[in-house]
Amino acid sequence: DGGITQSPKYLFRKEGQNVTLSCEQNLNHDAMYWYRQDPGQGLRLIYYSQIVNDFQKGDIAEGYSVSREKKESFPLTVTSAQKNPTAFYLCASSQDPYGRQPQHFGDGTRLSIL
Amino acid sequence: EDQVTQSPEALRLQEGESSSLNCSYTVSGLRGLFWYRQDPGKGPEFLFTLYSAGEEKEKERLKATLTKKESFLHITAPKPEDSATYLCAVQAPMRNAGNMLTFGGGTRLMVKP
Numbered sequence: 373d374g375g376i377t378q379s380p381k382y383l384f385r386k387e388g389q390n391v392t393l394s395c396e397q398n399l400n401h402d403a404m405y406w407y408r409q410d411p412g413q414g415l416r417l418i419y420y421s422q423i424v425n426d427f428q429k430g431d432i433a434e435g436y437s438v439s440r441e442k443k444e445s446f447p448l449t450v451t452s453a454q455k456n457p458t459a460f461y462l463c464a465s466s467q468d469p470y471g472r473q474p475q476h477f478g479d480g481t482r483l484s485i486l
Numbered sequence: 487e488d489q490v491t492q493s494p495e496a497l498r499l500q501e502g503e504s505s506s507l508n509c510s511y512t513v514s515g516l517r518g519l520f521w522y523r524q525d526p527g528k529g530p531e532f533l534f535t536l537y538s539a540g541e542e543k544e545k546e547r548l549k550a551t552l553t554k555k556e557s558f559l560h561i562t563a564p565k566p567e568d569s570a571t572y573l574c575a576v577q578a579p580m581r582n583a584g585n586m587l588t589f590g591g592g593t594r595l596m597v598k599p
Binding site: 476 | 589
């Protein structure tokens, strides 16, 4: 089945630690996105990538980093500079970053502070 | 700045009690409006895309409509399995090309048997 796989489902971070969230898609989509969701709030865009080896900052990129070395993979690193990392992180992809197709989402990673 | 506001924040219905969820938006150059359903601990699941005012889409007990300022998600004779958070998002051209989504805060729907 085609889809987006995020791992792990739950992740705990210690003070001063960087952690990496995995996102893999087998939909052959060009564009991939990372969002953060806090309780009772909408999704906020962290980073997005329209094509391999290229990515752009979203609205809340500070304290996060990404890479896009392969079309199917878009990992997100939450660095120690992100002082409030506790949230639900969602990865999405869409067929064409310039088209009007919907974005499709993975089932998220919940990150908490130890 | 693009803005999306959903109301109410939470809605409790009895099974079979029809109602509507509202999504008001302000955006420059709307490319599309999307409705998603999100279950607890899961990612949003795509429901509908609406592209122009007057357009309507239906799926089972759900019907989405669009005007120039807002969209409604009508739920007819809901069942407990319709309980979820419903998210609305508008798509507009991004400053450096590409179409980005701006999400509302969602409406949490609870349907009691």
